Amino acid sequence: MLSDVDLKKKAVGEKAVEDIQDGMTIGLGSGSTVYWMLKRLGEKVQEGIKVSGVPSSVRTENWAKEFGVPLTDFSEVNRLDLAIDGADEIDPNFNLIKGGGGSLLREKIVNQAADRFVVVADESKLVEELGAFPLPIEVVQFGWELTAKHLESLGCNPELRKKDGDVFVTNNQNYILDCQFNSITEPEKLHEEIKSLVGVVETGLFFNMTNQVLIGEEQGVKVLSRDNPIG
Numbered sequence: 001m002l003s004d005v006d007l008k009k010k011a012v013g014e015k016a017v018e019d020i021q022d023g024m025t026i027g028l029g030s031g032s033t034v035y036w037m038l039k040r041l042g043e044k045v046q047e048g049i050k051v052s053g054v055p056s057s058v059r060t061e062n063w064a065k066e067f068g069v070p071l072t073d074f075s076e077v078n079r080l081d082l083a084i085d086g087a088d089e090i091d092p093n094f095n096l097i098k099g100g101g102g103s104l105l106r107e108k109i110v111n112q113a114a115d116r117f118v119v120v121a122d123e124s125k126l127v128e129e130l131g132a133f134p135l136p137i138e139v140v141q142f143g144w145e146l147t148a149k150h151l152e153s154l155g156c157n158p159e160l161r162k163k164d165g166d167v168f169v170t171n172n173q174n175y176i177l178d179c180q181f182n183s184i185t186e187p188e189k190l191h192e193e194i195k196s197l198v199g200v201v202e203t204g205l206f207f208n209m210t211n212q213v214l215i216g217e218e219q220g221v222k223v224l225s226r227d228n229p230i231g
């Protein structure tokens with residue numbers, strides 16, 4: 001039996017597939033909302049639609065294979081028609097925090113290559129201001145303690161991510177520092193400051209990228225677009 005939140009994630013993930021047309025090359029995001037999108041896309045493939053996907057994480061790649069979604073080699077593709085991905089926080093300007101599952105680097109590379117980027121999330125992800133969710137920052141393993149100290153000087157309290165008691169290692173063999181900023185008023189500026197630190201690979205701040213946001217709520221799925229940001 002699915003929880004209320006999972007039902008919203010399922011509804012929104014399935015809705016996103018309605019945008020997918022024959023012949024498209026699609027960036028496949030990561031996370032539990034994307035799971036439902038992949039499951040429905042697998043059914044559409046069974047029904048005959050021809051698409052190919054570029055996964056943004058090993059977990060997504062495994063799900064795509066399980067559901068029969070054909071994959072393509074990213075190095076063979078110059079651009080993607082569409083990318084669909086989840087988010088941890090979404091502000092009114094469609095700025096995002098991503099990386100709760102640790103896939104932010106590949107997600108950013110894949111989503112940036114898409115002509116159109118659609119975010120799928122349940123309503124709990126909508127916020128007035130980013131920052132309550134600790135910002136995931138991917139850093140190289142070497143000297144991570146020093147990188148954490150430098151991040152601290154930007155006003156956060158970096159926590160080395162662990163999973164099941166072990167240090168979490170990303171698909172790119174890096175670490176994640178989760179940085180609680182509480183309030184991020186200028187996401188782009190903060191991103192630039194963080195990126196200027198040696199040792200930082202990428203931040204979970206995504207801006208100037210999102211075209212549409214699909215929100216799963218009690219009443220159904222709300223569609224927010226750049227020209228209609230309140231739905």
Ligand SMILES: O=C[C@H](O)[C@H](O)[C@H](O)COP(=O)(O)O
Pocket residue numbers: 029030031032033034085086087088097098099100101102103104107
């Ligand atoms: O690294 C993980 C991704 O950024 C996910 O898309 C994000 O954490 C949202 O995941 P979920 O749909 O499971 O809430």
